[in-house]
Amino acid sequence: MGGGCGVTASGRWAERIARAQAALREEGLGGMVLGPSDQMRYLTGWAEHGHERFIGLFVPEKGEPVFLVPEMNAPQARRSPAGLSAVVGWRDAEGWQSAAGEILSRWRVEGRTLAVDGELHAVHLLDLQAVTPASRWVAAGALMARLREIKSAEELELLRRSASVTDAVYEACLPHLREGITERQVQDVISRLYAERGTRPAFALVCFGANSALPHHSTGDARLRRGDVVILDIGCLLEGYASDITRTLAVAEPEPEADRVYDVVWRAHCAALQTARPGVTCEAVDEAARAVIREAGYGGQFIHRTGHGIGLSTHEPPYIVQGNRQELRPGMCFSDEPGVYLEGRFGVRIENIVAVTETGAEPMNAWPPDRLIRIPA
Numbered sequence: 525m526g527g528g529c530g531v532t533a534s535g536r537w538a539e540r541i542a543r544a545q546a547a548l549r550e551e552g553l554g555g556m557v558l559g560p561s562d563q564m565r566y567l568t569g570w571a572e573h574g575h576e577r578f579i580g581l582f583v584p585e586k587g588e589p590v591f592l593v594p595e596m597n598a599p600q601a602r603r604s605p606a607g608l609s610a611v612v613g614w615r616d617a618e619g620w621q622s623a624a625g626e627i628l629s630r631w632r633v634e635g636r637t638l639a640v641d642g643e644l645h646a647v648h649l650l651d652l653q654a655v656t657p658a659s660r661w662v663a664a665g666a667l668m669a670r671l672r673e674i675k676s677a678e679e680l681e682l683l684r685r686s687a688s689v690t691d692a693v694y695e696a697c698l699p700h701l702r703e704g705i706t707e708r709q710v711q712d713v714i715s716r717l718y719a720e721r722g723t724r725p726a727f728a729l730v731c732f733g734a735n736s737a738l739p740h741h742s743t744g745d746a747r748l749r750r751g752d753v754v755i756l757d758i759g760c761l762l763e764g765y766a767s768d769i770t771r772t773l774a775v776a777e778p779e780p781e782a783d784r785v786y787d788v789v790w791r792a793h794c795a796a797l798q799t800a801r802p803g804v805t806c807e808a809v810d811e812a813a814r815a816v817i818r819e820a821g822y823g824g825q826f827i828h829r830t831g832h833g834i835g836l837s838t839h840e841p842p843y844i845v846q847g848n849r850q851e852l853r854p855g856m857c858f859s860d861e862p863g864v865y866l867e868g869r870f871g872v873r874i875e876n877i878v879a880v881t882e883t884g885a886e887p888m889n890a891w892p893p894d895r896l897i898r899i900p901a
Contacts, residue, residue, distance in 0.1 A: 536678075537606035540567050540671065541589060547667050548585040554636035555584040555628070556664050557652060559644035562836040563668045565764065569605030572597055578620045578648050584631045592623055625655035639664035669841040673833060674855040679765065680879060683835070683857055686762035687877055687888040690769055693717045694758060703750055703775065703901040707732055707743045710756075718760050726766060726838055729757035736772070737871040739828055739863060750776045750901040753870035759838060766838040768859055769889050770875035776901045778870065785822065785864050785872045786896035792816040792862040793874045793892070796830055796844070800860075800878060800885035806848040813862040814846075822864045831859040834877055856880040857888070872896075 544567060548556060558564045560579040564571040567589070572579060579597060582590040588610050591601040595613035602611050612627070614620040628638075637660045640649055653661060675683065693714060700713045707730040714728040731741045733752040741755075748754070752775045759768035772789075774782060792813040799812035810830040817826045831844035834857050842850050844858055861875030876889040 536676075537568060541583065541606070543671055544583055544668075545585055547671065548583070548639070551667065552637065553585065553639050553662075553667075554633035554659070555582065555631050556639040556641075556667070557582055557644065558641040558664065558668075559648070561641055561643040562840070563641050563643070563664065566668070566672055566836055567606065568608065570601065570603075572600055576645075577616075578614075578624075578645075578651075580620075580624070580644070580648075582624075582627050587631075590627050592620060592627065594620075621651050621655055624652060628652075628656055628659075634658045636660075637662055639667060641665075641668075672835055673841055674853060675835060675857055675879070676855075679835065680855070680857070682763055682765040683767070683877065683879070684888050686760060686765050686767035687769070689718070689721050689723060689762055690759055690767040691890045692721065693760075694756065694769060694771055697756065698773075698899060701748060701754065701773075701775065701899055703748055705748050706745050707735070707748075708745055710748075711743050714756075714758055723760045723762050726759045726761050726768075727757070729755070731755040731757075731871070734868050734870065737865040737867050737869060739865060739871070739873070748775060751778050753778050753782050753872070753896075755871060755873055757873070757875070764836055766834050766836070767889075768834060768838055768875065768877060769892075770861055770863075770873045771892060772872045772874060773893075773897045773899060775899055777898070778896070781866075782870055782872070783896050784820075785866070785870075788817055788820040788822060789862050789864055789872045789874050790892070790894055792826075793860055793876070796860045796862065797876075797878055797885055797887065800852060800880060801883065802852055802854055802880060804852050806842050806844050806850050806852065807846050809852070809860075810844050810846050810848075813860070817862060817864060825864045825866060826862060827865060828863065830862055833858045852880045852885075854880050854882050860887075 558581040560571040577594045590610040598613035635658045642665045710730045730743045732746045735741045736755040757770040796813040813830045829845035833840045833842045857879045863873030865871035876887045878885045
């Protein structure tokens with residue numbers, strides 16, 4: 525690829541930056557500004573939250589990218605894995621806007637369209653617009669998604685390792701589920717188990733009883749009771765790459781319908797996995813799971829998409845949802861997580877991460893149980 529990044533970027537980072545610049549040229553964009561997000565991390569291996577202070581990576585269509593960061597963060601930016609030499613530090617008393625204007629003026633982007641990270645603070649975008657009044661700004665998300673959605677062999681291996689750690693934490697957590705323990709106490713156990721394996725949870729949703737009918741319940745002080753259905757939705761970041769599983773189980777004997785709902789969700793989970801392969805659309809995978817649940821009479825209780833992509837971000841494209849006609853390609857990874865939620869009673873969700881192969885899709889996690897397992901009270 526001609527016209528890529530400068531010579532200072534190295535290895536995988538140089539290749540990624542070159543692909544980003546090629547994409548900018550293909551779309552007729554003059555450049556791109558990324559905030560301290562996973563987009564920046566993907567291109568450089570580094571991102572540091574700046575709070576209210578501006579931290580940005582300026583990527584021109586040709587030439588070397590530039591970090592513009594608070595002076596206090598400049599040493600970290602210089603040590604980024606990408607090895608970029610162009611690092612501009614700004615001081616609080618002076619602000620960053622004039623330095624941004626100088627960088628952009630060197631690109632000769634007046635009147636051109638530029639891309640901006642969707643995770644950049646809106647107030648920072650307003651300032652960028654002020655220093656480039658003749659330019660138009662568009663979202664960089666779709667462009668970056670195309671770069672990130674096909675995982676390399678190295679990325680796939682990191683995702684598998686992250687998944688393996690989370691599988692192990694789930695199994696190690698089960699003996700702690702005993703009547704009377706609180707959701708928050710189980711969450712603490714999960715944090716400790718991740719720490720013992722050299723990482724920490726990116727999230728840990730622990731849902732007892734009726735709380736399991738809330739897909740994004742906030743873990744609290746509910747105590748585990750005999751007959752509860754339990755949902756554990758956990759994941760971590762290992763060397764920057766995410767994992768995410770959900771398991772559903774019961775304490776002693778739940779209400780009878782729980783077994784039927786679990787079987788429906790299990791079959792929906794399997795249907796999505798069996799449907800996923802190169803050339804199949806994301807919405808077709810969603811429909812495969814949704815049809816099983818709808819035919820069982822629970823269509824109105826499946827209230828979210830079937831899955832989301834995963835990589836550096838726990839949630840990223842491709843999204844497995846109705847209306848998304850994007851075709852799957854080898855190297856894409858996403859969650860397969862159908863669910864049924866009976867408000868005020870219980871919910872069931874089963875989630876694995878799957879990777880699209882040349883001929884189909886394969887789970888990155890251990891297989892979830894094919895029936896609702898019971899643990900003693």
